[in-house]
Amino acid sequence: MKLNEKLKAINFRRKGMSYNEILESVQVSKSTLSFWLRDIVLSDAENKRLLVGRGLSRHCAAENRKQKRRSDTATAIEAGAQEFQNLLKNQLFPIGLCLYWAEGDKHKQERVKFTNSDAKMISLMMKWFREICGVPEEKFRVALHVHNLHTAKNIKRYWSEITGVPERQFQKVYVKQTTLRHRRNVLYNGTCAIVVNNKALFRRISGWKLGLLAHFGISP
Numbered sequence: 001m002k003l004n005e006k007l008k009a010i011n012f013r014r015k016g017m018s019y020n021e022i023l024e025s026v027q028v029s030k031s032t033l034s035f036w037l038r039d040i041v042l043s044d045a046e047n048k049r050l051l052v053g054r055g056l057s058r059h060c061a062a063e064n065r066k067q068k069r070r071s072d073t074a075t076a077i078e079a080g081a082q083e084f085q086n087l088l089k090n091q092l093f094p095i096g097l098c099l100y101w102a103e104g105d106k107h108k109q110e111r112v113k114f115t116n117s118d119a120k121m122i123s124l125m126m127k128w129f130r131e132i133c134g135v136p137e138e139k140f141r142v143a144l145h146v147h148n149l150h151t152a153k154n155i156k157r158y159w160s161e162i163t164g165v166p167e168r169q170f171q172k173v174y175v176k177q178t179t180l181r182h183r184r185n186v187l188y189n190g191t192c193a194i195v196v197n198n199k200a201l202f203r204r205i206s207g208w209k210l211g212l213l214a215h216f217g218i219s220p
Helices: 002-014 019-023 030-036 044-082 092-103 119-131 152-163 199-215
Strands: 112-116 141-147 174-176 191-196
Touching: 002 019, 002 030, 019 030, 044 199, 092 112, 092 119, 092 199, 112 119, 112 199, 119 152, 119 191, 141 152, 152 191
Parallel strands: 141 174
Antiparallel strands: 112 191, 141 191
């Protein structure tokens, strides 16, 4: 039985078939197939055929992933638009949505990110993320941008108290150099960015934006 399978595999390989193609007809493990065919040398034409086949396979796989991403995005955005009216009953919802639309990330990476230097606004948005978006505490990340006049340790502690996010979930502080020798605004504590790496939430918020436009009769 094994000998017949081996001869069949060798015959297929000499016809220029790939290992994956052979495994569709020969029921053995890939390691066994590799051992059987280790001495088979293909012609230039056969190698070219295999390369073209692999390229087509990768292209098809990439196209399938792209189509799935588009479908998932459209579904999530539509679902977000449909739930808009129910969420509108909570006054916090439209306030946070408008603030996010103005100050939130519009990056193509579909990352949820809100940046501001106003501590009260950051506090409000943290409430929105928790109560409206339902973001789990462990998913929050905080990125700080400060001038070199600030002390990173104190800044982290300050924004940790404002956001309620522990310092271990803070990213490395970005320190911008300045020619100033002292702080012009003693109340300035840098900018704070709340980051949630969640594509589904990003798409959901996009749906909420569409719902907001429809609510006011504005064409998207």
